[in-house]
Amino acid sequence: MAWRGLEVLRLLAGGAKLTREIAGSLGVAQDTARDICRRLAARGLMESVRGVHGITKAGREALAGGEQVVSGPGKGGCAERYKHSGRAKAWRALRIRRKVDLDTLLPLVLPPAATPAQERNTRLDLTNYLRALTAAGILAELPARTPGMARRWLLTRDTGPCAPAWNKAGHTVTDPNTGEIHNLPPREADHA
Numbered sequence: 001m002a003w004r005g006l007e008v009l010r011l012l013a014g015g016a017k018l019t020r021e022i023a024g025s026l027g028v029a030q031d032t033a034r035d036i037c038r039r040l041a042a043r044g045l046m047e048s049v050r051g052v053h054g055i056t057k058a059g060r061e062a063l064a065g066g067e068q069v070v071s072g073p074g075k076g077g078c079a080e081r082y083k084h085s086g087r088a089k090a091w092r093a094l095r096i097r098r099k100v101d102l103d104t105l106l107p108l109v110l111p112p113a114a115t116p117a118q119e120r121n122t123r124l125d126l127t128n129y130l131r132a133l134t135a136a137g138i139l140a141e142l143p144a145r146t147p148g149m150a151r152r153w154l155l156t157r158d159t160g161p162c163a164p165a166w167n168k169a170g171h172t173v174t175d176p177n178t179g180e181i182h183n184l185p186p187r188e189a190d191h192a
Contacts, residue, residue: 004028005045008036009063012046012055019051086110086122087129091163094155099142101150102126132166136173136182 004026011017011025023033037053040046045059055063086109093108094100102123110122130153133139138159142152160177167174173182 004036005040006063008033008040008053009045009055009059012053013060013063016052016054019053022053085163086125087166088163090126090129092161094139094153095158095161098155099152101152102130103150128168129166132168132173132184133164135184136164136175138164138173138175138182 007026008022011022017025019030019033019037022037023030026033026036037046037048040059041048043058044056045062046053046055048054089109090105093105097104105126106119106123109126110119114122130139134141134153138155138157139153140156142154144151159175159180162176164173164175164177166172171184171186173184174180175182
């Protein structure tokens with residue numbers, strides 16, 4: 001079921017409404033209408049006083065500007081749905097250590113008693129993830145001190161606790177901490 005925040009803002013643009021009026025217009029339960037209003041108020045798009053709801057200036061601007069009003073977390077609020085994933089573990093290690101190489105990072109990410117196939121797949125995924133973060137400007141690849149030395153990376157932009165998400169198919173890295181979406185050059189994303 002789609003979230004109905006934009007519909008509520010349109011209703012309120014005509015004047016203040018009671019919770020029951022909003023619920024009746026939307027054809028939803030009053031609890032559902034209250035929840036929608038609470039979310040809109042949290043974003044500063046409407047105000048509620050004793051069950052009477054009115055649109056704010058920011059709400060009118062959102063309507064006029066065609067801003068997309070969605071129910072998910074806003075910029076800077078990450079759900080960390082995949083906090084036990086290899087990429088999330090790698091991000092936490094990067095934030096702590098600042099400089100890493102693949103051989104240092106791999107044991108921190110691998111599950112206990114990993115099979116050789118799991119280790120190979122994790123190594124490949126980590127390499128690709130580090131390349132994508134480098135292409136997005138979040139990491140910098142450090143020059144090798146000696147020939148044949150393992151590649152090392154430096155965290156140059158620590159934006160927060162949530163791991164940036166790499167979308168190989170979409171050629172993007174999305175930072176849930178800032179809301180930024182970094183478009184990667186197709187060749188970088190294809191290699192990564």
